[in-house]
Amino acid sequence: MNRSRIIPVILLALCAAACAPAPFDAAAESSRLAQRDADWSSLAFEGKDIERIVAYWSDDAHVLQPGLPPIEGKTAIRDFVTASLKIPGFKIHWVSEKPVFSPDGKMAYLLSAVETTAPGATGALQSTHGRSVTVWRRDGEGVWRCVVDISNDAPPAS
């Protein structure tokens, strides 16, 4: 094989390699995001490190809590988290289903079951069960951050 034939073959091989889809190992990314979400739930449950809790949301995230005005952006979210953690007896934790990804692995959503404890109308602590949907974006450094976070109440336990 002479040089004029070898070069096209090499170029085609390079082209095929370059054209391969961006690496997105679905199983690995699923574990990674699920773990990140579980870590976030643990940190929120501990309720101590506001900055670490807040860092899971993107700078432009939207948080929609039942009956509250929309909470938009990191500063408003930090204020909301700070106020929530000051409520005596406040606790939150959630458990999520498997993430669902866009085909390029750069957007995902999770459905979660959320339990929140806070003082009720009588002042006694009361647990409420809800569901949330969180939408996540993988940023340029490969870090998943929550861009939308909305929840509502589950039906009362029968």
Next chain:
Amino acid sequence: MNRSRIIPVILLALCAAACAPAPFDAAAESSRLAQRDADWSSLAFEGKDIERIVAYWSDDAHVLQPGLPPIEGKTAIRDFVTASLKIPGFKIHWVSEKPVFSPDGKMAYLLSAVETTAPGATGALQSTHGRSVTVWRRDGEGVWRCVVDISNDAPPAS
């Protein structure tokens, strides 16, 4: 330029063309999905054609309404829509913000302001304002369908 030089140049050009990202015209897709969502809202407001309303959700969609058990899949969603439209005076419509897409343009989410009218505790019709997040998936035929639909109540108007 001899043949041994021209072929690699042609191959590189072809390679570059083949490597171009899959066509995703963000502005056009944004208009298309926004229009589809607006059409859906109009159809839901008319409240007549259950099959056309239900067709906007994917077969595996999840609908999470405040205080109701999760509604999963087309059959359960059809039953839910049918029951809602039977409520005397029931009306729903929503207006959404611009869709936000995954980089490959195959997943998107929308934030919406929703107004629902239904009989209140006294039987008189009452309008409630809420927010919803819908997650959409573009299927193999290029059709956008809603895969997740969750809403909660806005704060009472002051």
